[in-house]
Structures are given as C-alpha cells and as structure tokens.
Amino acid sequence: MKEIKIKTKDLILYYGAKMALNSISLDIPEKEVTAFIGPSGCGKSTFLRTLNRMNDLIPNVKITGEVLVDGLNIYDKQIDVVNLRKKVGMVFQKSNPFTKSIFENVAYGPKINGINNRKKLEEIVETSLKKAFIWEEVKDRLHDSAMGLSGGQQQRMCIARALAVEPEIILMDEPASALDPISTAKIEELIFELKKHYTIVIVTHNMQQAARVSDLTAFFYLGELIEFGKTRKIFTTPDKKQTEEYITGRFG
Amino acid sequence: MSRKKAITGGLFVGLTAFSAFLIIAVIIILLVVIIIGGKDTFSWEFLTAFPEDGMMKGGIFPAIYGTALLVVIMSVAAVPFGTITAIYLTEYAHEKSILAQTIRFAVRTLATVPSIIFGLFGLGFFIKFVGSGMDDVFLGGQLKWGQPNILWASLTMALLTLPVVIVSVEEAIRTVPREMREASLALGATKWETIRRIVIPGSRSGIMTGTILAVSRGAGEVAPILFTGAAYYLATLPTSLSDQFMNLGYHIYIMATQSANVDQTLPIQFATTMVLLMLTFILNLTAVIIRSRLRRKAK
Ligand SMILES: Nc1ncnc2c1ncn2[C@@H]1O[C@H](COP(=O)(O)OP(=O)(O)OP(=O)(O)O)[C@@H](O)[C@H]1O
Ligand SMILES: [Mg+2]
Numbered sequence: 001m002k003e004i005k006i007k008t009k010d011l012i013l014y015y016g017a018k019m020a021l022n023s024i025s026l027d028i029p030e031k032e033v034t035a036f037i038g039p040s041g042c043g044k045s046t047f048l049r050t051l052n053r054m055n056d057l058i059p060n061v062k063i064t065g066e067v068l069v070d071g072l073n074i075y076d077k078q079i080d081v082v083n084l085r086k087k088v089g090m091v092f093q094k095s096n097p098f099t100k101s102i103f104e105n106v107a108y109g110p111k112i113n114g115i116n117n118r119k120k121l122e123e124i125v126e127t128s129l130k131k132a133f134i135w136e137e138v139k140d141r142l143h144d145s146a147m148g149l150s151g152g153q154q155q156r157m158c159i160a161r162a163l164a165v166e167p168e169i170i171l172m173d174e175p176a177s178a179l180d181p182i183s184t185a186k187i188e189e190l191i192f193e194l195k196k197h198y199t200i201v202i203v204t205h206n207m208q209q210a211a212r213v214s215d216l217t218a219f220f221y222l223g224e225l226i227e228f229g230k231t232r233k234i235f236t237t238p239d240k241k242q243t244e245e246y247i248t249g250r251f252g
Numbered sequence: 253m254s255r256k257k258a259i260t261g262g263l264f265v266g267l268t269a270f271s272a273f274l275i276i277a278v279i280i281i282l283l284v285v286i287i288i289g290g291k292d293t294f295s296w297e298f299l300t301a302f303p304e305d306g307m308m309k310g311g312i313f314p315a316i317y318g319t320a321l322l323v324v325i326m327s328v329a330a331v332p333f334g335t336i337t338a339i340y341l342t343e344y345a346h347e348k349s350i351l352a353q354t355i356r357f358a359v360r361t362l363a364t365v366p367s368i369i370f371g372l373f374g375l376g377f378f379i380k381f382v383g384s385g386m387d388d389v390f391l392g393g394q395l396k397w398g399q400p401n402i403l404w405a406s407l408t409m410a411l412l413t414l415p416v417v418i419v420s421v422e423e424a425i426r427t428v429p430r431e432m433r434e435a436s437l438a439l440g441a442t443k444w445e446t447i448r449r450i451v452i453p454g455s456r457s458g459i460m461t462g463t464i465l466a467v468s469r470g471a472g473e474v475a476p477i478l479f480t481g482a483a484y485y486l487a488t489l490p491t492s493l494s495d496q497f498m499n500l501g502y503h504i505y506i507m508a509t510q511s512a513n514v515d516q517t518l519p520i521q522f523a524t525t526m527v528l529l530m531l532t533f534i535l536n537l538t539a540v541i542i543r544s545r546l547r548r549k550a551k
Contacts, residue, residue: 054434054437057434059346082440082441082442083440085438085440086439086440089438089439090434090438092431092434092435092438094431096429096431096432096435097435098432098435098436098450099453099454108436108439108441108449109439109440109441112439112440112441112445112449113440158435161435161439162438162439165440
C-alpha cells in the first residue's frame, strides 16, 4: 500500500444554507490516479476544489472538517494558501490559457515564484512542455499567442503550466470533457505518464475513462461519498447498489 | 383593422420617422454651418500661429496647446486614480459593503453634478484652500499657487472626468474571465499578483477607452476651467504648472461674448469650433471602436 498523500476527515461544505458535501472522509494515496465519478451536481468539483482551497474564492462557503495534505491540515490558520496551491496544482475543465504567448503562459508560475533568469525560465518551459507531450508541436511557436492553439493543445499546455511550478499533486476537473477522442487519448496517455511522479486526482463523467486511467475510484451521490475503492473492484463488483446502477448506466 | 386605428398607426410611424430625421437634420445643419463659416479661415497657419491684432486675426495655437496640456495633466491624475478605484470596487470591496455602495453612489452623483459646480469647487478647494495653504506654508504668504493655473484647472477637470474612467475600467475588469483569475491563483499567485499580471493587462483596452472618453470630455468642457486657470489671452505658452493657459472651448466663448468686434471674429469662431469638434469627434470615434472590440471579446 502506498503512502497517503491527501486525507479528508468529515469534510462538510455549505454554499450558504445549502449543503454540498456531507461528511466526506477519504484517503488518496501518493503517485496513483484517483478518479471521482457521479451524476452532475453531486459535488465532485466542489470536493476537488476543497483540496487546494479554491472554494475560498466563493463567498458564503462554510467548511468544517479537515483536509490533510502530507499530514498537515490545509484549513489550519497557519497554512499559507499560496504555498499550498504551488504544491497542489489544478487543471480546469475548460482550458484557460492566459492571453499571452505559450512561453509566458508556462513561465507564469515560475516567474511568480521569483525566477527571472531567462535561461532558467527557458529550461523550465521546455521541460514542462516536454512532460506534457506538447513540446514538439509548439517548440517553433513558443512566442505566439496561446489562444491560437487547438483545444486539445491548449489543455496540454495548461497541464504544462501546472507542472512548471513543480507541484506534487495535480487536480484535474474533467480535463478532457471538451476534447475530441484523439486529444482525449493524448491526455489519458499523459496522465498515465504523470502518475509516475505525481499524485493525480481526476473528475470525470466518462466511465470508460475512469476505468482506463485510474487506480482508485470514488463514487459520489448527492454530496455523499457512496463508495471508494480499487477501480477494478468498483467497476466489476461494487458493494453498493447505487454504484452498480450508476456504472451500468441505469441512473445519473 | 379599423380605419381610425390605421390612421393613428400611420401617424405614429410618421412621428417617429420625423423625430429621427429631425435629429439627423440638426447634426447636418450644424456641421454644414460650421464648415461653411470656418473653411476659409481654417489652414495650417491657423493651427500653428498665435492670435494677432487683439485676436481678430492669426491662429489659435496657444489654445490648442493649452487644451492638449490640460487633458494630459488631467489624464495623469484621473486615469491612475480612477483605475485604482475601479480595481478596488470590482476586486476588493464586497458588492454590498457600505463603503463600496457609498463609493458607487458618489461616483454616480459626481457624474450628474453640473460642470459649473466643479468650477466653483476647484476655485474654493484647489485655489483658495490648497493653493493658498501652500503659499502660506512654503512661500511665507507670497502669491504663487493661490491663483488660477493649469494645475488646478487640470485637477478640477480630472474630478469631472473621474466617473467616466471608473465606469470604463470597471466594465473592462468584468470582462476578464473568472477562469483566467482562477488559473493564476491555482498556480500559487496571490490576489495582488493576479490583479497586476492578469486583470490589469486584460483591462488595458478599457483603461484606454476610459482615458479617451475622459480626454474628449475634458477637451470640450469650459465651465470647470472658467475660474480655475483658463486665460483670455496669453502672449506666451505655459511653461510651469503655476502658469495660466489658453483653451479652445474658452477661446470660442470669449470670442463670441467678449471680443471688441464679435462679427469680425466670426470666421475665427467657426474655425475654432471646427477644430474642437474634429478633436472630440476623432477621440470619441476611437473610444467607440475600442469599446466595441472589447464588447465583442467579452462575448
Ligand atoms: N458557487 C456555488 N454557489 C452555490 N451553489 C453551488 C456553487 N457551486 C456549486 N454549487 C452547488 O453545489 C452542488 C455541487 O456542485 P458541483 O459543481 O460540485 O457538482 P459536480 O459534481 O461537479 O457537477 P458536474 O458534474 O455537473 O460538474 C450543486 O448542487 C451545485 O448547484
Ligand atoms: Mg463539476
């Protein structure tokens, strides 16, 4: 069994008066891919965003319980959110490049971290783009606007951008939902490579995708964690009836 | 349909068409009259020469120069201040906080205050209070800042145009997508870094539009500078912030009301009006173009 990278304990989240997460306790192991599945609105994104405190940005959010990353409660007052987010990177559903060049996009994080040496930045940009398997496609147009890339390329560039700050964990919220099958296959291949070095948490609506890329799967329903375990087991012999019904497409 | 209804319907269509036509007609007549009246006087010489013969002849260069200087100093004051206010309102203040609502109320009110009131305020606040205060403190009561000059006129104008800047920049800031801010924050940027590196660059065209609209407004207004710095006639160009200046709008006003022979200066009045109109028209057109690009981008 691998080490636990993220542990949540009785995590409850309210949007105003509406409960969106009901007492979620879950252990995410290091350097594996954990998938969150469940019908729309069940709280997958909400839960994912509690892991790097992106929900802090939304007014009227109330959170109780604990989220431990490497054993430290990230909702502790002493925790520096900025450092946390450097350690826990995020890739969004809709690719969201900055309206800057490809180079400036990827160099953004390192620059924020105070790296100004041009050579060093070039090095980081190159390795990050290589890790995201997009270097060959963009190496001759690094200084062109990132907006000119295709959707799939943009998404891989966003992954490169996240990698450039050297995170340990990467959260992905439906990273391939807006992409064609070929781009999706590339992203999945990429996830497979990345898990050698990173802990990956991915939200997906695509059952096959969850089955293909993940080691562990968590099934959410109406803000509750219904079942969590090895992907193979969840997809073949789930314990709960709801899980089985969802996976076989009988509801959701 | 009854005949009566058809007639009222027809009348209404006619009425709307007529009012639309009236507006266009007014603009066209206005332009034609000004161009006919000013075209013989308007020349390169007119733009670059000083007035002569008690302003009965010559050019309007000092007025153009003074107007340009006025809007530059005004922009230097209004644009950063307005931008910062807009950033505060959109990024930091809670929508419903008392402070934010007070600021918004103040901005709206500022936008509706008659411009002559700004002129009086400038006289009372900048000249009598700040300026005289500076003279007392720094110059032992010697009169330097406690009188009308281009600095006080520009600052007065800056107050008048501040709402324009704030509203334009706010609008532009709101077009910066949330996804981009989130991307920045998720990379470990602080809120301020996100504002500086993503939000402000993303609002550049809005800041531009605001500046141009403010400049075009500032170039055309006369009332605010009436008591705060505009001069009737100056033989030299202003060289210091404590100098007075000539101004296009004010020039038209005095030529039309104060000159020794109003009829004789008529061509100069028309030509000056032409210059002022062209200036504000070009500025407004540029602002409209930038703004429509911005709106398209926001969609
Ligand atoms: N900012 C918000 N304010 C209020 N309620 C919200 C907010 N964001 C999400 N919710 C609600 O919280 C619940 C969970 O939303 P969430 O986005 O986490 O679901 P999801 O599982 O990611 O759904 P999807 O698969 O459609 O992305 C939903 O009922 C949603 O309406
Ligand atoms: Mg979601």
